Amino acid sequence: MTSVLAPPPEGSGLKAVPGVPGIPYVGNTLSVMRDPIGMARRRYEEYGPIAWGWLLGMRTCTVQGPEAAEAVLVNRDKAFANGPAWSYFIGPFFHRGIMLLDFEEHLHHRRIMQQAFTRPRLQAYMEAMAPGIVRGVEAWDARSGFKVYDHVKQLTLDLATDVFMGVELDRAEADRVNGAFIDAVRAGTAYVRFNVRGLRWNKGLRARRELEAFFYQHLPAKRRDGGDDLFAALCEAETDDGQRFTDEDVVNHMIFALMAAHDTTTITLTTMAYYLAKYPEWQERLRDETFALAERLGRPSLEYADLDALTGIDMVMKESLRMVPPVPALPRRVVKDTSILGYHIPAGTTVVVPMLSNHHMSQWWKDPDTFDPERFSPDRREDKVHKYAWSPFGGGAHKCIGMYFAGMQVKTILHQVLQRYRWGVPARYEWPLDTTSLPSPKDGLPVRLDRL
Numbered sequence: 001m002t003s004v005l006a007p008p009p010e011g012s013g014l015k016a017v018p019g020v021p022g023i024p025y026v027g028n029t030l031s032v033m034r035d036p037i038g039m040a041r042r043r044y045e046e047y048g049p050i051a052w053g054w055l056l057g058m059r060t061c062t063v064q065g066p067e068a069a070e071a072v073l074v075n076r077d078k079a080f081a082n083g084p085a086w087s088y089f090i091g092p093f094f095h096r097g098i099m100l101l102d103f104e105e106h107l108h109h110r111r112i113m114q115q116a117f118t119r120p121r122l123q124a125y126m127e128a129m130a131p132g133i134v135r136g137v138e139a140w141d142a143r144s145g146f147k148v149y150d151h152v153k154q155l156t157l158d159l160a161t162d163v164f165m166g167v168e169l170d171r172a173e174a175d176r177v178n179g180a181f182i183d184a185v186r187a188g189t190a191y192v193r194f195n196v197r198g199l200r201w202n203k204g205l206r207a208r209r210e211l212e213a214f215f216y217q218h219l220p221a222k223r224r225d226g227g228d229d230l231f232a233a234l235c236e237a238e239t240d241d242g243q244r245f246t247d248e249d250v251v252n253h254m255i256f257a258l259m260a261a262h263d264t265t266t267i268t269l270t271t272m273a274y275y276l277a278k279y280p281e282w283q284e285r286l287r288d289e290t291f292a293l294a295e296r297l298g299r300p301s302l303e304y305a306d307l308d309a310l311t312g313i314d315m316v317m318k319e320s321l322r323m324v325p326p327v328p329a330l331p332r333r334v335v336k337d338t339s340i341l342g343y344h345i346p347a348g349t350t351v352v353v354p355m356l357s358n359h360h361m362s363q364w365w366k367d368p369d370t371f372d373p374e375r376f377s378p379d380r381r382e383d384k385v386h387k388y389a390w391s392p393f394g395g396g397a398h399k400c401i402g403m404y405f406a407g408m409q410v411k412t413i414l415h416q417v418l419q420r421y422r423w424g425v426p427a428r429y430e431w432p433l434d435t436t437s438l439p440s441p442k443d444g445l446p447v448r449l450d451r452l
């Protein structure tokens with residue numbers, strides 16, 4: 001039975017948000033997690049762009065389509081807050097990460113952090129990670145049943161110790177830090193969301209303490225010696241008016257940035273690998289592009305300025321981010337009564353911008369479920385239909401600060417992989433995508449990997 005979220009204030013001219021709340025607290029959680037795109041389509045047909053229901057124990061308004069996404073992410077009247085919404089999922093493990101800060105405080109931190117993502121910094125990160133990428137990709141053993149997701153995850157994790165931390169670690173210590181980091185990320189999606197010894201939440205809290213200890217231990221040397229890594233960049237970052245991060249800020253931001261960078265690029269590369277296996281003609285096209293560029297440059301490796309030449313890889317990356325955005329939805333807590341597209345949204349509600357289903361709306365995309373990288377070619381540019389139609393990196397004040405970093409890392413890795421390997425999947429293979437947390441293939445994406 002349809003029930004409104006809250007009656008709009010009298011005389012406001014606003015509409016009430018409709019919805020089917022279902023069982024309190026549980027509502028549609030399971031259906032949304034199992035089939036997010038199908039659920040979103042059914043809701044849109046029945047209620048239009050804005051509807052409410054119980055999701056993960058919260059009264060949640062799902063706001064569909066790029067116009068609603070823009071209203072929430074641009075956040076003109078500061079009615080939508082990140083901290084209270086994201087804290088529910090990752091607060092204890094990633095507290096005071098920049099994505100969890102709001103308004104003036106967020107702006108203050110963002111201005112300092114921006115100094116760690118300038119073009120010269122990005123160039124230095126790219127140089128720092130190049131040997132690790134070649135080493136990591138070269139070591140893959142070509143065979144059938146090669147699990148792309150697992151290998152890419154390990155590679156991006158190893159790169160993180162070079163380019164994020166810039167700390168020389170022996171294998172045992174690197175494994176310990178990586179393990180702590182994986183536990184912290186996993187804890188965010190724990191079903192049992194309180195501290196029971198041995199379960200995910202408990203492991204996450206222990207991991208957080210370990211990571212803090214690790215970064216505090218290395219911080220004095222970083223402050224003193226600097227370097228070309230993100231850790232050093234955050235220690236040195238300073239705005240024109242001399243504002244800098246405290247030690248505590250550096251540690252919080254490091255732990256958060258590792259998380260923000262790692263799973264997202266892993267998912268992007270895995271999705272690209274999946275579609276390139278399903279569409280071998282695209283794989284060959286990218287390989288031709290890669291070899292042609294390597295020949296023109298006279299070297300197999302890339303520098304920052306070469307990235308723009310990889311137009312095919314760029315289109316495939318964009319299309320993969322459209323098909324499977326690594327952060328499938330963005331939550332916000334409504335901190336004062338507001339409205340979206342003429343609907344009354346009361347304070348206390350959680351609002352979700354569902355990027356995954358937005359990217360599959362037939363109202364905005366032609367054949368949205370078809371993999372078609374050419375839609376991003378200069379003469380089509382279907383994403384131009386609305387500024388927020390394609391928004392895997394979010395938008396507004398919290399727009400991903402690592403967007404260019406991600407492009408650089410993904411393209412550099414793929415450039416090396418294409419020069420060494422060809423991969424494929426059986427004709428009828430469809431990957432079993434787990435959408436209950438950040439998307440990932442349940443089977444690790446096994447491919448047949450052949451060395452060229």
Ligand code: HEM
Pocket residue numbers: 082098099100110256257260261262264265268325326327330331392393394395397398399400401402403405406
């Ligand atoms: C393809 C890869 C990536 C995707 C799809 C992605 C996606 C996103 C999205 C959607 C947000 C906005 C969250 C919100 O509005 O609530 C975000 C924020 C953020 N991302 Fe990324 N990200 C990626 C890679 C990276 C990398 C490589 C880094 C770091 C090197 C990074 C660092 C951050 C940080 C620090 C924020 C918070 C910014 C703020 O709140 O001001 N991300 N990312």
